[in-house]
Amino acid sequence: MCSLKLASPKFFASIWNVIKDIEKDDAEEYSPGVEKKLIRSIDLHILPLFGLLYAVSVLDRVNLGAARVAGMGVDLELTVGDRYSIASCLYFVPYVLFQIPSSIIVQKLGPRIWLSICVTGWGAAQLGMGFVPKWGYLVLCRLFLGLFESGLLPAQVFVVSTWYKRHEVQKRVAGFYLFSILIGGFGPIIAYALTLIAPRGGLNGWQWIFVIEGAITIVVGGIAYIFFPNFPNKNRFLSEELTKIVLDRVEKDRGDAMPDEMTFTKVCTHLSDWKIWTMGIMLMCATIPTYVAGYFTPIILTSMGYTARDAMLLSAPPGVLAAFFTFVFAWISDKLRQRALLIAFQTILVIIGLTLTSYTINNGSRYFGLCLITVGSCASVPGILSYNANNVVSHTKRSISTAVIVAFAGIAGIFSTTVFRQKDYPKYLNGIWATMGCQFLLLILLGMTSYIFIRKNRLAREGKIGPLEGRQGFYYTT
Numbered sequence: 087m088c089s090l091k092l093a094s095p096k097f098f099a100s101i102w103n104v105i106k107d108i109e110k111d112d113a114e115e116y117s118p119g120v121e122k123k124l125i126r127s128i129d130l131h132i133l134p135l136f137g138l139l140y141a142v143s144v145l146d147r148v149n150l151g152a153a154r155v156a157g158m159g160v161d162l163e164l165t166v167g168d169r170y171s172i173a174s175c176l177y178f179v180p181y182v183l184f185q186i187p188s189s190i191i192v193q194k195l196g197p198r199i200w201l202s203i204c205v206t207g208w209g210a211a212q213l214g215m216g217f218v219p220k221w222g223y224l225v226l227c228r229l230f231l232g233l234f235e236s237g238l239l240p241a242q243v244f245v246v247s248t249w250y251k252r253h254e255v256q257k258r259v260a261g262f263y264l265f266s267i268l269i270g271g272f273g274p275i276i277a278y279a280l281t282l283i284a285p286r287g288g289l290n291g292w293q294w295i296f297v298i299e300g301a302i303t304i305v306v307g308g309i310a311y312i313f314f315p316n317f318p319n320k321n322r323f324l325s326e327e328l329t330k331i332v333l334d335r336v337e338k339d340r341g342d343a344m345p346d347e348m349t350f351t352k353v354c355t356h357l358s359d360w361k362i363w364t365m366g367i368m369l370m371c372a373t374i375p376t377y378v379a380g381y382f383t384p385i386i387l388t389s390m391g392y393t394a395r396d397a398m399l400l401s402a403p404p405g406v407l408a409a410f411f412t413f414v415f416a417w418i419s420d421k422l423r424q425r426a427l428l429i430a431f432q433t434i435l436v437i438i439g440l441t442l443t444s445y446t447i448n449n450g451s452r453y454f455g456l457c458l459i460t461v462g463s464c465a466s467v468p469g470i471l472s473y474n475a476n477n478v479v480s481h482t483k484r485s486i487s488t489a490v491i492v493a494f495a496g497i498a499g500i501f502s503t504t505v506f507r508q509k510d511y512p513k514y515l516n517g518i519w520a521t522m523g524c525q526f527l528l529l530i531l532l533g534m535t536s537y538i539f540i541r542k543n544r545l546a547r548e549g550k551i552g553p554l555e556g557r558q559g560f561y562y563t564t
Contacts, residue, residue, distance in 0.1 A: 137265030206307030207234035213300025260416030274398035366494035375463035435462030
């Protein structure tokens with residue numbers, strides 16, 4: 087029934103009406119030359135640093151798989167029981183629990199101060215992992231890693247959403263996200279290069295992975311303190327005139343250019359919105375395959391008969407491919423002003439990839455499956471983050487909603503590290519089935535939200551319901 091309605095002429099007419107309304111608004115903005123130059127300046131001040139920060143975050147989070155292959159599994163006896171899965175999983179407990187507190191703190195302290203503390207903190211935890219004598223200490227360091235990393239992604243998406251109009255957001259989120267995919271894709275190669283430092287300093291190869299990457303992260307924390315941008319109304323790199331243009335653009339787009347005060351009542355009100363929790367489940371479903379790729383690709387490749395060195399080297403190409411297609415999909419999504427349809431296509435790619443990796447015998451087919459999993463899941467994440475950011479109004483609600491859905495991404499990490507069990511090695515069929523089931527759930531939720539948003543947009547245009555999200559002229563992005 088839902089699919090018939092989605093395919094009806096009214097469905098496409100609704101999308102066309104949204105595009106015409108937005109194009110009409112765009113024509114009334116400042117001159118294209120001024121806006122283009124301004125947006126380029128904002129991009130240069132925000133995206134490279136955001137890309138660097140998220141790249142070291144991803145690198146520090148998922149290098150556990152490479153370190154295990156490089157000898158950590160033997161030295162710390164991680165093959166005993168489910169020790170590796172436990173060490174991977176417990177990282178996400180503080181990562182999930184501190185999402186909302188971190189979003190409240192970033193409103194109070196500002197993103198520059200709070201995030202520089204977070205980056206330096208997880209860099210220290212990462213460096214400490216290079217000196218752990220037993221697996222229990224590794225788990226402790228992973229807990230601190232999750233605690234400090236919890237503040238990064240929601241703050242980044244929130245800050246980006248305060249600078250740009252709704253249909254400029256996904257390319258920017260994808261911009262810094264794809265940089266992290268590239269670095270993450272080359273993570274196993276970087277890790278392999280770092281293992282060659284051993285036995286200098288009396289450390290094994292896997293220890294050098296954590297020591298060098300942790301030290302680099304601490305340095306990046308200092309860079310963040312100096313250069314991290316603030317909210318538009320408190321920025322330090324634009325003139326008053328250009329700042330006014332930024333605020334005017336955002337105000338005209340969705341009516342929330344200026345921050346509103348965070349209160350307990352507002353937090354409770356925001357948390358009662360069903361859209362936030364639906365988007366969170368969607369991001370959880372989309373993120374599970376990214377963790378599967380990050381944590382288990384080197385291990386799956388080893389199970390195909392490749393050496394540890396070849397497995398780490400072959401882990402890079404899927405990430406490079408994913409980085410390219412993430413930006414392509416983001417560009418198309420912003421151009422068409424369409425989120426759900428692109429996310430659905432990417433989800434289908436993941437399902438095909440999971441099928442190939444699980445049920446084909448040829449190593450080439452299984453490796454191609456890993457590529458599809460990485461491409462589809464990595465491209466979906468910025469799409470869902472933008473889907474959420476486009477459909478909420480006010481700084482406080484955007485901050486809280488982003489924190490909640492990123493917390494669900496942490497739940498995805500717990501899910502993926504527990505369903506891919508050591509006893510299921512080398513095929514991990516139970517984990518593959520669970521991941522595939524989540525992709526079908528994601529498709530159902532995309533259809534549901536699209537139907538509801540299109541229906542509410544139509545009713546609002548016909549005057550049958552009040553202004554959406556309490557803002558006159560606001561319509562949901564589908």
